[in-house]
């Protein structure tokens with residue numbers, strides 16, 4: 001099942017991220033896809049706003065993974081945020097312990113997930129952001145389970 005959201009600004013993309021975050025459950029692993037500058041990190045900023053930890057969001061130049069300590073209904077939870085842009089091979093990805101990091105967070109988020117189809121089975125949902133004009137984006141949210 002897919003949901004399509006039309007965003008007209010970075011703030012609308014963050015709002016979509018906040019709304020999406022409210023639907024997440026423990027163990028979710030989210031693929032964030034889209035071209036350079038599409039808004040994957042903006043969407044992620046909205047997710048971290050929902051979990052009260054947006055001040056921890058790393059700049060887009062962070063190396064591979066960041067851990068955020070967020071909150072849901074007063075309880076602490078950890079979110080793992082990956083950016084796989086600079087990785088080349090499945091071996092490199094395995095070398096950083098990707099699989100273990102995915103499963104040890106409350107929820108994980110992976111920018112450039114589509115570069116590593118080997119891990120496709122791990123994702124419980126996918127968010128794809130497409131350009132639709134300088135400030136316009138089309139955000140497609142697909143969940144594996146109903």
Ligand SMILES: Nc1ncnc2c1ncn2[C@@H]1O[C@H](COP(=O)(O)OP(=O)(O)OP(=O)(O)O)[C@@H](O)[C@H]1O
Pocket residue numbers: 007008009010011012013034035036037038039040041042043060083085111134135136137
């Ligand atoms: N509707 C919109 N949604 C999201 N970002 C937008 C929108 N309109 C303009 N922008 C701008 O586009 C840029 C998106 O950058 P962002 O770092 O989120 O992209 P990204 O997909 O994470 O890129 P990268 O692949 O480099 O990590 C920001 O500068 C943001 O202000």
Ligand SMILES: [Mg+2]
Pocket residue numbers: 040041060083111
């Ligand atoms: Mg980014």
